[in-house]
Amino acid sequence: MNLTKNSTKFNSLVRELTHGLFKKKLKEMTSTASIDGFETPNAFGKTSKKKKKNLEKQTGYKFIDEDVSSSDMNKIKKEIRKEVSDILFDIWVKRSSWGGK
Secondary structure: OOOOOOOHHHHHHHHHHHHHHHHHHHHHOOOOOOOOOOOOOOOOOOOOHHHHHHHHHHHOOOOOOOOOOHHHHHHHHHHHHHHHHHHHHHHHHHHHHOOOO
């Protein structure tokens, strides 16, 4: 059997094989379209102290404070500025070594 890319036999064979593969794959595929979203009005809201204590008792885990203080934020900003200035300095040095203006 001589199959070339332009022959109708080749095209029909490719169609049959891909159709079979797609059918097999579609049977195995799952979708999240049928999953409902969050229906509670306070799903991502703040929890009260009483609720936190109740949850800590039930789960055995403790809540931690994840707020970033202003001093921590200033340290982060200084580190970012330092890194950016180092990057810009390296670019300036490389540019001048290339003979750029």
